[in-house]
Amino acid sequence: MEKIVSLCKRRGFIFQASEIYGGLNGVWDYGPLGTELKNNLKQYWWKVIVRDRDDVVGLDGSILTHPAALEASGHVDTFTDPMVDCRTCKARLRADQLAEKNGTKQCPNCGGKDLTEARPFNLMFQTHMGASADPASIAYLRPETAQSIFVQFKNVLDVSRKKLPFGIAQIGKAFRNEINPRNFTFRSREFEQMELEYFCRPEQGMDLLAYWLKERIRFYEEIGINRKRLHILDVPDKDRAFYSKGTFDIEYEFPFGRQELEGVAYRTDYDLQQHIKSSGKTLDYFDEETKERFVPHVVEPSAGVDRTVLALICDAYDEDSAPDEKGKMETRIVMRFNPRMAPIKCAVFPLLKNKEALVAKAREVQALLRSHMNVFYDEGGAIGRRYRRQDEIGTPFGVTIDFETLGEKGEELRDTVTLRDRDSMKQERVAIKDLVETISSKIR
Ligand code: ATP
Secondary structure, eight states: OOOHHHHHHHHTTTTTTTTGTTTOOTTTEEEEHHHHHHHHHHHHHIIIIIITTTSSSEEOOOOOEHHHHHHHHTTHHOOOEEEEEEETOOEEEGGGGEEETTTTEHHHHHHOOOOOOEEEEEEEOOOOOOSOOSSSGGEOOOSSHHHHHHHHHHHHHHHHOOOSEEEEEEEEEOOOOOOBBTTTTTTTTTEEEEEEEEOGGGGHHHHHHHHHHHHHHHHHHHTTTTGGGGGEEEEEEEOOTTTTSSSEEEEEEEETTEEEEHHHHHHHOHHHHHHHHOOHHHHOEEEEETTTOOOOOEEEEEEEEEHHHHHHHHHEEEEEEEEEEOEEEEEEEEEEEOTTTOSOOOOEESSTTTTTHHHHHHHHHHHHHTTTOOEEOOOOOOOHHHHHHHHHHHOOOOEEETTTTTTOOOGGGGEEEEETTTTTOHHHHHHHHHHHHHHHHHHO
């Protein structure tokens, strides 16, 4: 994991938030490459969940949330983790994650055994709206994106005129005051979720749970996560929310252990019923054919953006060997991102930076590719080193403009370039006019 954390900082994927002030625990900033990677992930999720389907529409709800909505959902009373204090080093710890030695729980920081009784700690961030800080002005930063979907259910249904089953999807920030943020970005206090609430008739719930589990596994395969490192946990009755009739956790084998990436849960009609009770409004559905009025049930695939980005990074990290400038084999760090997810799709290199004609042609190729994909232009250093820099950030394709391109080695090679593949390191000669299609077909 250390190698991955260091690469993330060195190459600008992920930085600690407020680093120059000593950092803010459990909060992260995405650098230039991390931002591209994260955007590619969110855009692909939005494409397969919303754009490619007739039965799902989107929502972008607010982060600041009415306390009544989170009282209704149960978050104000029960969204807690059990917390203990270590009396020796004063650390605050999550009671259910403490290691035991000879049957006694221990503080992971100092090894102390003098721990307080566990007490519930609410994970929500509270704030005040407006100038006065009295209890009537309390608002919460949402702990999940799902609740605004339930609260807006009727409005979305009215404007979209969808028939059951249909879904409402959302990508956005969520906040949890985790007691022990850890494992890099895995457990953060500010993170992003990609959630779908898929509403249905009660009798469809269990089948749709199985359907969405399958779809979601396919998604992870499509973004390049190795299927062998994905696991499905059928969450047993005792660990499931009391209203859920079935929940699957999709887990990934991180270097720090097997951990949850996404929960796919059949939540029955619990959330809508709670909001009906608390708001006094009708949040139901009228079936034109059967003339029935009822409260829909819901299946929820709920994924974490940051956890998936971390899984993409861990899954892509690889070391192999490649020849250096003198032909001596050296270790090569290569991020084997699926081209669809790679932050930069293609790097463009003039063979030499002091040959005007090469540079001009390379700039032309960059301009040609730019409107189709994220490209990067690099003229500094030996070509081998430039390739290596791109391998380390997972750029799947490299295009080199050389003297052949200028027609100096025969007319038949004029306006052709070498196209290098990151994984095989093989190079092929491609006409500039065919570049866009050759690369685009592999990054869609
Ligand atoms: P965990 O048990 O790991 O705390 P959870 O079961 O509480 O997670 P959910 O409430 O089901 O998580 O949230 C759905 C998804 O949101 C999770 O699968 C995860 O990807 C993401 N998520 C939840 N908490 C965090 C966090 N603190 N940091 C990053 N992502 C998170």
